[in-house]
Amino acid sequence: MAPSLKIFKDSTHTPTSLRIGSRLDKYRLTGRLGEGGFATVYAAMDLVEDRKVALKIPDSRHVANAQSLDDLHREVRIMAKMEHPGILKLKDARFIDGHFVIAFPLGEETLADRLTRRLSRATAMDYAVQMISAVAYAHQKSVLHRDIKPENFVLFSDQVIRLTDFGLARIETGGHDVSGSGTLGFISPEQAMGKPTYRSDVFSLGLVIYRMFSGAVPDYPFDSLPAFNRFRKGMSRDFVSIIKKSIDPTPSRRFRDAVAMLNAISKIRYPLTDRSVTLTGDSLPSAMTRRAA
Numbered sequence: 001m002a003p004s005l006k007i008f009k010d011s012t013h014t015p016t017s018l019r020i021g022s023r024l025d026k027y028r029l030t031g032r033l034g035e036g037g038f039a040t041v042y043a044a045m046d047l048v049e050d051r052k053v054a055l056k057i058p059d060s061r062h063v064a065n066a067q068s069l070d071d072l073h074r075e076v077r078i079m080a081k082m083e084h085p086g087i088l089k090l091k092d093a094r095f096i097d098g099h100f101v102i103a104f105p106l107g108e109e110t111l112a113d114r115l116t117r118r119l120s121r122a123t124a125m126d127y128a129v130q131m132i133s134a135v136a137y138a139h140q141k142s143v144l145h146r147d148i149k150p151e152n153f154v155l156f157s158d159q160v161i162r163l164t165d166f167g168l169a170r171i172e173t174g175g176h177d178v179s180g181s182g183t184l185g186f187i188s189p190e191q192a193m194g195k196p197t198y199r200s201d202v203f204s205l206g207l208v209i210y211r212m213f214s215g216a217v218p219d220y221p222f223d224s225l226p227a228f229n230r231f232r233k234g235m236s237r238d239f240v241s242i243i244k245k246s247i248d249p250t251p252s253r254r255f256r257d258a259v260a261m262l263n264a265i266s267k268i269r270y271p272l273t274d275r276s277v278t279l280t281g282d283s284l285p286s287a288m289t290r291r292a293a
């Protein structure tokens with residue numbers, strides 16, 4: 001067993017309240033990017049590296065709670081072992097002045113923000129392939145994400161998209177998890193019932209991709225696909241059937257995990273009928289490594 005975060009916690013510090021302009025060791029907070037249930041994400045300047053970063057800082061009342069501290073520690077450990085161009089890289093995680101600070105490279109916006117503006121099909125396809133390959137990597141490492149949705153993908157320059165927020169992620173051990181947490185709207189029927197598996201991540205990923213191309217999100221129980229004609233416009237039949245298969249309401253009819261989904265994708269040469277995007281079994285991984293941070 002690795003040491004618990006608790007032993008790194010400096011109880012001599014009463015955390016100061018954070019404001020824009022506050023200093024936390026080498027970081028200066030410059031803006032607020034997001035506020036979740038338990039953490040605030042700030043834009044900040046790393047004054048040593050002279051680079052912009054995103055700092056995820058859990059509210060101090062959660063850091064005081066042993067259970068949340070364990071959850072946080074799990075999130076950080078999982079992100080620390082992910083090394084993939086499609087997964088947001090952890091830069092730093094430690095206590096500073098009583099706050100637990102998790103640092104990441106700063107992205108431009110989330111996929112959810114980006115989806116409010118027009119997206120070309122070629123760009124959406126480029127994103128889709130990067131997203132599938134990122135989730136395939138996590139699954140290869142036995143990590144279930146459990147909260148795949150547009151807000152948890154961050155965009156960078158050169159059309160790079162990265163998955164983040166492994167706050168609900170678990171190492172798959174084969175046992176069933178009783179928790180049904182995840183985000184309503186993108187979670188699979190079985191995850192809503194408390195039984196998430198790799199197939200549930202495949203479902204959420206398929207739904208996000210469906211949303212990118214169609215502008216619509218199917219509703220529970222997912223037996224009809226809204227805006228289907230818009231979705232498949234200009235798309236190869238094979239790609240359409242891969243996405244349809246990944247969002248089948250019955251888990252056993254989907255791909256077993258994102259690795260299997262990526263394998264199916266890699267057999268397609270032209271996912272769009274205008275041939276604006278070319279995929280080959282070989283170029284798929286190399287197209288991904290050229291984006292290494």
Ligand SMILES: Nc1ncnc2c1ncn2[C@@H]1O[C@H](COP(=O)(O)OP(=O)(O)O)[C@@H](O)[C@H]1O
Binds near residue numbers: 034038041152164
């Ligand atoms: N590296 C980043 N660059 C830019 N924005 C980010 C970054 N990380 C997070 N955000 C913003 O903060 C929000 C919350 O971050 P996230 O890690 O998903 O935490 P939460 O657990 O609160 O959902 C994201 O949806 C996004 O808007």
Ligand SMILES: [Mg+2]
Binds near residue numbers: 036151152165
């Ligand atoms: Mg999130």
